Amino acid sequence: MKRKVLVIGSGAAGLAAATRLLELAPDRLEVKLVHQGHHFGGKASSTRTSSGRFIEHGWHMVVGFYDRLRALVRRAGVNDGDVFLSMGGQSHPFESWSQRIHTLDGSGDSVDFAGRFLSYDGLPIADRGNYGWFMGQAMLAARGTQDLTRHDDLCFDTFAIEHGMRPHLTKYSVFRFLREAYFNFPEQISAYHVLQSMRLMSTPARAESFVCKGPWSEVVWEPIARYFLALGGTVEPFTLATDWVWDGTRITGVRVARPDSAGHGEGTRPWEPAVRGLPGTERTLSGFDFVVSTIPHAVFVKMNRSEERMWRSPYFKRLLNLRSGATVSMTLTTREPVLEFPGPIFGFPAPLGIAVNMKPYWEEYRNDPKAGSVLDFVGQEAGFEGWSDSEIASATLDNFSRAYGVGDLRAAGVGEVELHRNRSDSERLLLCEPGVNQFRPGPRTPFDNLFLAGDWVRNEVDLICMEGAVASGHNAAAEVVSRL
Template identity: 25%
Template sequence: MQLPSQSRRTFIKSAAWAGGVAAALTLAPTHPVRAAAGRSVAVFGAGPAGLTAAHELAERGFAVTVYETLADFGGKTRSIYTPDGLPGEHGFRSFFGFYHNLPDTMRRTPFPGNANGTLDNLVRLNAEMIVGTNRKNLTIPLPFPLPFSQLPLTPQAFIDSVAAVFETLFRLPLHEAIFAAERLAVYVSSCGERKLGQWERMTWADFAKLDNSSPEYGRFLGDGFIRSLVATKSANCSAHSIGLVGEEYVWSVLNLNNNNDGRGNDRVLNGPTTEAWITPWIDYLRSIGVTFHAGQRLSGFQLDGSHIVSATVTDAGGGRHEVQADHYISAIPLDKIPDVLSEEMVAADPSLDSIRRLQAAWMVGLQFFLTERVDLVNGHTSFVDAPWSMTSINEAQFWRRPLSTYGDGAVRDVCSVIISEWDALGTFTRKTAKQCTPEEIAAEAWAQIKAGVNDDGVTQLTDDMLHSWFLDPALTGAGTPDVAYDDPIFIQNPGSWYDRPDAHTAIDNLFLAGDWIKTQMNVACMEAANEGGRLAANAVLHASGVPGSPAKIFPRYTMPLWEPLKLIDRELYKAGQPNMFDVIDRRYPIR
């Protein structure tokens, strides 16, 4: 099959990049701020974590300057437009109902005509579709039509109710539905010490016993439905990380911990991320005094003992510039941190060395632009049997602005896909994604998607609908031995919690922000990034001695009736005994 050629990304490497990107792309605040002594902050990285830290500090009177490597802002969340003006992206955005920190920031970000700022640009999803080449497609309504008459507040009611969901909606055999519910009950009733001491040290695949289960069980409790909640793989992610999000989602389905905005337990933006969220956010931050410098990569810090005296940024032309501030926040991606960790910094704070042990994985965005609107489902689609572990969403149904107003006017929809598995052989090319050229990646992904959604006897996608495709430009060297991906996502491999740093460091004016530092949310997502930005802002507030209220960190929901069980489990854990509901797992010692 011959696919249309890829739309190539415009990198904005124009005259500004050739010589003077700092001057050309610096955005001055509309109301310059004169910093009081001790109140200047340099933030490196303009993703959600860095922007959140800037937001919280600027609203508290700090003079904040943000430095970003790229020519645009938003990090992994930003829209990436093709040369002909079509809206691509690193990957689609999901805003779950159990997010609280991020919606608070969005509510405080003005948007014309919206009473609740950019938060009002979220649209609720009504369904999730699970498709595969070897099974009948399944559409699950959101929220779930719960098959029980009372809330599952007690452990037995919880197990019975969750098992009923797994059996009726996910079509698991009864014994496996009960088993899966019991495993979730084990996690929910575990004390914090066990979660970090036992479940953090094993994979979700081992915790959920995926190796000894049916294919159907593995599809849903492994890398099928779970992948739509957590951007990771069950085989290399800690049971604590996936269990936490699984618990949050259960309470969300029951509407016990959702952000109280009436938008359900899964939402998406009503337009390209940059238009619906990031640009309004940047505009607001500029209006309260934040200055932005694009095309400025953090290169290192200069220390005097355990105090930073300056930082260095490098522009696209190789020019190096000194940055001086009272406080420094590094909100650059995890995979870029080792490049700026000098031996002098590690000597000042030995715990920083453990950051090098944290891992990241490829999750690459691919958009198929269509000449017809195709509403596969009013929500996300998970391709549980696809060897490249893909998820997608057709976005025109949610966007306020028609796709026909972009590009040449021929596009009516965009199927935005995330490819998560890069080391498995494709069905049609018999190559791994890492071995394929961009054209082969697009052809194989398109073929896998068609094989899934056209498998119910109804043809929903055809080749003549395909206008063009767009592969995340952070993927370079595709089809060569030098293939690389410059925008990987943090994965919570077993034991990684103990290598993750706090927002504050032993260097008295250096702070860290991101979804990979220690946060309540624990997993790589926008909510954790926002929380990480708030933690960094609060650490700056504390270090500066400036009076005032810290940024609020919204607590995770806890079910009151389960708290006594956690107290019992704490004593069991101290005694080296398993959780009261864990009758099968004796292989992993309690530490």
Template identity: 40%
Template sequence: MTTCYTRWAEENGMPANLMKKRMFRFYRDAYFNWPGEVSAYITLKSLALLKKPNVFFVNGSYGEKIIAPIVAHFQGLGGTIVQNKKLLSVEHQNGSVQGLVIADPDPKPHESGNKRWTPEVPVLPKTTERITGMDAVIIAIPLDCFKELNRGDAVFWNDSFLKINNISSVATLSWQLWTKEPVLPRLPCAINGLDEPMPTVIDYKHLIDEYRNDARFGSVLEWVGQETGFEEKTDEQIKTIVLNGFKKIPGAKDPMQAGVIKDVFRRNTSHYERYPLTEPGVNKFRPTTTTHFNNLFLSGDWVRNEVDIPNMEGAVASGTEAGNQTIRYLQQ
């Protein structure tokens, strides 16, 4: 059955006035589904997992605190990391993956970060290479990047993969702003329910040591949201909407009058940046970690897993499942 959270709650006797409450809005915002509906399953699963709600922040950069130790562990086990290669296609025969075709991404179209990426990241000519001889493969790329693989290959794109094309994604927005003066009262959490298109804001000043211990920063703000309905607006127009909404928070001061140190505004429109939408009914289109190839496994926030929610926990849970399945396959 396909149902959205609002309909599910209505049908199960939730009073109409409660439907307008923050919790409903929160889940649609949190999964970037607003102004669309969000799946009842995803919302209820989130509520179930958040029985004892706690908010965690990485106290530093993700690269240093999370990724570097994992990379070091992997290398300690004898693994090799090959960076900055784009997977272009998967070679297969008789239900087994035999090889991968990769190439170097071409940084020119986005001027090494100064311009927005094109939807598909192009590759440099003459850099294509084949990797063969692997026992098993885990593909952990985002939904829209996966859709780019093996176009026109009916064996790869059999029914179990074809359904993936029904999952939609959204371009998220983020705006980071560092100010000299504090602009928000001290809060241990994010603020939700602000004006679209960026209804969530957080001040990292008191949450992350790097900022807490640095007197140069009064506030370190980050707004997030999604682009739907605002695609035609310029970055500056969106910033104006966001600032007007921000000023409605009790105790908030105008960040533009608080000594802006720097700001970074991002529209995550490229395939590798887009976020999978958890619309009502989406789960039947999401693949599992095992595939119709005996030695190919999938992981990522858009793949079904124990957590099942498109966030970091979901991505990690799918990776753990894919890893365990790979080990079982190799032990057969």
């Protein structure tokens, strides 16, 4: 008889776990995927506005080392080479001292790594040698055999100064980039996370950045969901897990709610029709042998919160030390072309410090004469919670327009503006702050049949990104299969 597995959450980790379970043990497992939202992909999902345009939960980049994500996409029948488009190996730090957007060229072999900072004109000449030398040392440490996790309790600024970088260099965008990219801005970032990124990106090919040619949910995650169905899996749609039901060391049920009004889906997708007419239902899912939870940390720690026995136990108590941040994202079109840089621009004032012109990459916009540029902005909300959406949008336009050579974005004719504050628990992103790893769990839990996956769960990638989420999903699936 087949053993039953419930996978909760349909982001990168949930889709990776659910498909991997059926790839590994198709004859021995029955897998059900609990899908909360309208769109597959969790934090990396996309949606469409009433005007039919698509927007992302936040701008998402694929890095050259994302082998697991690419392989999953290929197994789902999608040609990853068609879907992920290279940004040409360049990124563009905005440095406040020069008020200019500079270019950092990521091409060339790894011997050139330190050398590229000697020609980076975003640093004054007097600082380039010291910075290039430090980055060369950091790359050597990252690529060496030492266990990088020992650098987790240090922030990267301290690591850099301890390793000979002049302290004032911490103020440059080219140094602060990873803090911003991991949304640890304005918080400090663990030196381990930066060094681990450098280790994984240690060749130009593995550091190259790519973007998706269209809406992530439609282009990437739905084909994977269809592949899961083709493998024999089933989807429990529009279902929110609220509490664990447990007995001794086993999860025996999951309390779920269907908070959404039914009938919103077109009913054309294979996972939608079953839910019509069932809004507001609360019930318990039971009868499974294993559960893989890919619920994000900020949601996970709210489940069964009134149960002191659970939350006073050392395992669960440690999870309360983890923190996550709310992100903000904004997409706008301009009539005239602006920000014609191939790669991401970063280092602008908070909250929306990163900007990318997606016009050349997004198929739907590439040949649209009404959109001269399509700007995707992203950043962390911290410090701006009291600002209205229009204040944030307006400040962002001012910040960018002040940069030398950009010109007035408003004069370029701002069209549609979509701003999202990703504040809810399921949207928040784990902060990889110093010391975080001692509190991050692995796939196993005190319950014999509950396994964890998700970007916040430790894995061989270990970074808070889609590739880490996929790796953790695979690990949780392997844990289940090893117990059959």
